[in-house]
Amino acid sequence: MAVTRTIIKSVGGYLPERIMTNDELATMVDTSDEWITERTGIKQRHIAAEGEFSSHLAIAAAKIAMQRAQVEANDIDLVIVGTTTPDLTFPSTACIVQAELGMTHGAAFDLQAACSGFLYGLAIADSFIVSGAYKRILVIGAETLTRLMDFKDRNTCILFGDGAGAAIVEAGEGRGEMSDRGILSSHLRSDGRYRGLLTATGGASSTQSIGNIHMDGREVFKHGVTNISEAIFEAMNATGFGADDIDWFVPHQANGRILEGVARKVGMARDKVVVTVDKHANTSAASVPLALNHLFESGKLERDQLVLFEAMGGGFTWGSVLARW
Numbered sequence: 001m002a003v004t005r006t007i008i009k010s011v012g013g014y015l016p017e018r019i020m021t022n023d024e025l026a027t028m029v030d031t032s033d034e035w036i037t038e039r040t041g042i043k044q045r046h047i048a049a050e051g052e053f054s055s056h057l058a059i060a061a062a063k064i065a066m067q068r069a070q071v072e073a074n075d076i077d078l079v080i081v082g083t084t085t086p087d088l089t090f091p092s093t094a095c096i097v098q099a100e101l102g103m104t105h106g107a108a109f110d111l112q113a114a115c116s117g118f119l120y121g122l123a124i125a126d127s128f129i130v131s132g133a134y135k136r137i138l139v140i141g142a143e144t145l146t147r148l149m150d151f152k153d154r155n156t157c158i159l160f161g162d163g164a165g166a167a168i169v170e171a172g173e174g175r176g177e178m179s180d181r182g183i184l185s186s187h188l189r190s191d192g193r194y195r196g197l198l199t200a201t202g203g204a205s206s207t208q209s210i211g212n213i214h215m216d217g218r219e220v221f222k223h224g225v226t227n228i229s230e231a232i233f234e235a236m237n238a239t240g241f242g243a244d245d246i247d248w249f250v251p252h253q254a255n256g257r258i259l260e261g262v263a264r265k266v267g268m269a270r271d272k273v274v275v276t277v278d279k280h281a282n283t284s285a286a287s288v289p290l291a292l293n294h295l296f297e298s299g300k301l302e303r304d305q306l307v308l309f310e311a312m313g314g315g316f317t318w319g320s321v322l323a324r325w
């Protein structure tokens with residue numbers, strides 16, 4: 001039976017020019033390259049320049065994705081921007097991106113799911129496309145997370161970086177089988193009871209300021225491995241695929257040890273795991289599309305390969321998406 005599938009047509013990524021190494025961080029706070037590398041796998045992060053906002057990073061990533069998909073702004077029906085660090089409280093970063101790309105129809109909105117923002121965006125885009133509401137959607141994850149950083153807090157300032165990734169997704173035809181191209185299953189979860197374990201301490205309604213990132217690292221780590229693994233098993237159960245069937249694992253890049261823990265738990269071979277945390281650190285909602293972009297640019301991603309995405313972030317929010325490229 002013919003069904004509509006959401007095809008991931010293209011991906012693009014953008015990282016700010018300035019790189020901050022662990023050694024440079026160690027001149028600002030009591031830490032070391034050795035500690036950061038051993039505990040997180042991070043070696044460096046990119047930092048947005050003064051006057052460079054999340055929308056600027058988003059637009060740069062979007063332009064690459066659009067060029068690779070050979071689409072113009074007015075071929076796109078909807079812009080979804082996953083971000084925790086919008087340019088302004090309002091209007092949405094998505095509306096800024098829409099205007100700057102020259103898109104004069106359709107709709108645009110931001111989505112707040114912390115580090116799961118892109119994954120949530122992908123799942124929502126899939127629902128809109130499968131329902132027939134939209135034909136082509138630009139999904140972006142864009143963050144200037146270092147703006148929320150207290151560079152005196154070694155528990156958090158070593159972990160995050162700035163960047164953006166974008167994907168063009170569009171309607172395609174499938175047969176309703178697992179051999180179809182496109183998104184085959186998506187699973188979103190959240191549990192607000194854990195909201196205090198990973199939070200920014202400010203907000204328009206409560207403090208009229210943006211606050212700083214605050215985290216109970218050990219607890220987040222523990223929940224991370226468990227929640228992400230569960231979301232992956234859900235994807236496997238829903239599709240009938242096992243770890244051996246999956247060609248690429250494109251996870252949220254929070255900590256190299258979390259990636260290893262999850263891969264071990266779900267039986268994923270190490271050489272299928274895309275790792276960018278060493279170069280980008282945790283770029284929150286941008287992390288998954290930036291990792292996908294890295295895989296794409298490596299030339300190893302082939303048509304019809306199975307790609308498993310996952311993310312987990314503040315809220316807690318988490319989930320998985322399984323797609324055939």
Ligand code: UT7
Nearest residue numbers: 031032035039115154155158217218220221254255312313
């Ligand atoms: O997108 C999701 C968001 N976040 C995450 O997924 C992060 C999850 N958590 C983590 O990645 C890890 O918990 C961290 C990397 C944040 C911390 O690693 P850990 O192995 O859990 O370390 P810890 O917090 O248990 O701290 C161990 C020690 C402590 O010293 P004492 O109490 O043993 O004397 C810390 O004070 O390491 C100390 N420490 C540091 N030392 C050097 C904490 N941060 C640093 C640092 N440099 N930056």
